[in-house]
Amino acid sequence: MTTWSWIVDDDLWALIEPLLPPWPEGSPGPRPVPDRLCLQGILYVLHQDVARQLLPLEMGFGSG
Incomplete structure (x- = not known):
């Protein structure tokens, strides 16, 4: 995890992650x-x- 991981802590992420669709195979x-x-x-x-x-x-949030 990055030094900015506090923005979405583990407890919050555990609630959000199941709501997101999986990345499509073969994209x-x-x-x-x-x-x-x-x-x-x-x-x-x-x-x-x-x-x-x-x-x-350097925050690691973007792809550039």
Whole structure:
């Protein structure tokens, strides 16, 4: 886990993860950022009121 894992802690993730659809088998291209990191990035952007493009890559939330 990243240093920012507190945004979506284990208890919250245990509630959310079963609600997400599985990644389709045979989808073209590389698999995107893991769902938990994606959600943490979305919540960070909303909470900090920053543009998605300004999300620091070193946080590990984006694919670049």
